[in-house]
Amino acid sequence: MKGMTGVVLAGGQSRRFGSPKAFAKLNGTYFFEIAVEALRAVVEDIYIVSHPSLVDCFRQHTAEKVIMDEERYRGQGPLAGIYTVMKESRTEWIFVLPCDMPYMRPEVAVKLAQYANEKFDAVICAHFGRIQPLVGMYHRRTFAQIEKLLQAKDNRMKSLLDRCHVRYVTEQDFWEDEIVFRNVNMPNEYGDIVT
Numbered sequence: 159m160k161g162m163t164g165v166v167l168a169g170g171q172s173r174r175f176g177s178p179k180a181f182a183k184l185n186g187t188y189f190f191e192i193a194v195e196a197l198r199a200v201v202e203d204i205y206i207v208s209h210p211s212l213v214d215c216f217r218q219h220t221a222e223k224v225i226m227d228e229e230r231y232r233g234q235g236p237l238a239g240i241y242t243v244m245k246e247s248r249t250e251w252i253f254v255l256p257c258d259m260p261y262m263r264p265e266v267a268v269k270l271a272q273y274a275n276e277k278f279d280a281v282i283c284a285h286f287g288r289i290q291p292l293v294g295m296y297h298r299r300t301f302a303q304i305e306k307l308l309q310a311k312d313n314r315m316k317s318l319l320d321r322c323h324v325r326y327v328t329e330q331d332f333w334e335d336e337i338v339f340r341n342v343n344m345p346n347e348y349g350d351i352v353t
């Protein structure tokens with residue numbers, strides 16, 4: 159989709175996982191590639207936003223653009239990643255996915271993208287009663303609000319959503335299996351799908 163940039167958030171510490179989650183594999187595919195593939199269904203331009211220790215590793219494994227969280231806000235979580243890409247790319251919308259949802263599917267991105275609408279500041283998945291702030295789209299007009307929160311050291315995605323006009327997309331809008339929104343924090347929380 160024109161006017162939209164894809165973002166894989168991959169700047170976390172993976173402390174609970176014990177090694178960088180982006181480079182864990184499901185069915186032979188790196189987790190971050192699963193997110194890239196989903197985004198690829200709706201955008202041309204994709205950024206992987208990570209931290210300095212992983213940048214070289216990403217560059218060895220992907221042709222996508224790899225950038226680091228803006229230094230000023232480094233360590234402030236996904237909000238810093240979103241801020242960084244909004245600064246870098248000039249598109250109206252950015253479509254965010256985390257690097258730790260290995261069951262994510264391109265169809266989810268395709269269906270969600272249909273809800274991008276000038277009336278909203280953000281379009282966020284909220285299937286089965288669970289808001290997923292890292293699965294959704296943020297309009298460029300949220301940039302000033304994001305910056306304000308980061309400056310105030312309020313890093314909560316919820317703080318941003320509370321200040322935005324959000325379209326929450328639920329299972330009433332389109333059906334998806336619950337598993338696609340499962341995020342992996344510990345090594346024992348996922349397994350290959352045997353077909």
Ligand SMILES: Nc1nc2c(ncn2[C@@H]2O[C@H](COP(=O)(O)OP(=O)(O)OP(=O)(O)O)[C@@H](O)[C@H]2O)c(=O)[nH]1
Pocket residue numbers: 167168169170171172173174175179207208227232233234235236238239240255256257258292343
């Ligand atoms: N760009 C960016 N992404 C982040 C940052 N913190 C977390 N993320 C990403 O946000 C998603 C959810 O991260 P979490 O599972 O909450 O945190 P984590 O640091 O990866 O894992 P833990 O260290 O175990 O908490 C993952 O895709 C992370 O890579 C950050 O500071 N910058």
